[in-house]
Amino acid sequence: MNMIEAINDALDIMLARDPDVVVLGEDVGYFGGVFRATAGLQEKHGKTRVFDTPITECGIIGVAVGMGAYGMRPVPEIQFADYIYPALDQLVSEAARLRYRSAGDFIAPMTVRSPFGGGIFGGQTHSQSPEGIFTHCSGLKTVIPATPYDAKGLLIAAIEDNDPVIFFEPKRIYNGPFSGYYDRPVEPWAKHDGSVVPEGYYRIELGKAKIVRPGSDVTILCYGTMVHVVQAVVADAGIDAEIVDLRTLMPLDVATIEESVKRTGRCLIVHEATRTSGFGAELAATVQERCFYHLEAPVERVTGFDTPYPHSLEWAYFPGPVRIATALEKIMRV
Incomplete structure (x- = not known):
């Protein structure tokens, strides 16, 4: 589906x-x-x-x-x-x-x-x-x-x-993985893109994040479309990144975030919404409060820009491969 x-x-x-x-x-x-x-x-x-x-x-x-x-x-x-x-x-x-x-x-x-x-x-x-x-x-x-x-x-x-x-x-x-990011074989950890949907009733508990890719170098917190963008970037970056799909922003799965960041020592946050007062600011504050003494680099954010939504520059507005890869390189240099 x-x-x-x-x-x-x-x-x-x-x-x-x-x-x-x-x-x-x-x-x-x-x-x-x-x-x-x-x-x-x-x-x-x-x-x-x-x-x-x-x-x-x-x-x-x-x-x-x-x-x-x-x-x-x-x-x-x-x-x-x-x-x-x-x-x-x-x-x-x-x-x-x-x-x-x-x-x-x-x-x-x-x-x-x-x-x-x-x-x-x-x-x-x-x-x-x-x-x-x-x-x-x-x-x-x-x-x-x-x-x-x-x-x-x-x-x-x-x-x-x-x-x-x-x-x-x-x-x-909505209609499946978008073109331009999935024209490569998926990594072994990506068993499927989530399109294998069982028939009948099942439920996923609210407030539980999902680690879609385990890693040891850096934790990437993301949700929605950005999960797919981040996966594509990591596949090419040569960095052992742990990708956490938050799934539920509120209530937030703080335990999974804390455990992951304490283990990797680095954190990148990616979302499509504007930067100022975006949900990434809350995530950054949570990581700083709970994981400060485990961090080896400042928390980084890659987001949309603080502008009205730019119709003619839509693809420049999105957090894309270049901006995300640049942020990852910055984190790993520290």
Whole structure:
């Protein structure tokens, strides 16, 4: 499966398993979603389980909060992460705080799916990476898969979770590994790219990172599309790097990060979002606080730039092979 198919499969399974699960959003019903992630689900499960909404993000999320409080498990889709901002009040002020504010009497077991990041030439309003906004908000969980296998298992776990989950899907790798990075044999440690997806139900626990490549020279922390970019760079760099796919940004698997960095003594952080106040800053602070006396070099970050998303310079904006390789060389020189 590619990631689109894995997400569709997870939604299909959960709609069949749990009558309280509903899927809602713009064009998710008859049309099957702008990226076809919900294709065929309305026909199979009915218009009361998979249904279209007006173009009103605050309304979509507000309704989902009410559904969750009532006992349902809604899975609203925001068509692009760039469109999620009108719903911030519902997410931050209502969904994230409902359990605490009601002393546990009400919960908001909702999973907000949204494609995020660049790579499809979508321009400034279809390419943003706003994960740092949500990791900052107590009460929300933030999940970003990097492979179809993880996407299915994490989405099922998110839907079953009793707290609101922001589930960002990196659309650059929706349809499989992107060209230019996979035109070489995979290394022995990379048994598959995560496209081998078991049939039926399985779940991956939220808050657990995955070491996708073991190594001893440096720890590379990354997530989403950047996992694949980093793997390609390391394959050519001649450095024994340990690549950690965080998978869940909040809750963060601090134990895996700490164990890895203490063992390698070096740390590189790679993400697509802008640098200032990006999630990499939180990762760098965590590594410094917990691993300072084990570090042999300063923590480095390779990120997007602090600019509006540059449509015409999209591929220069991404952390790519040159910038990542340069950062690795700098770390290893110390």
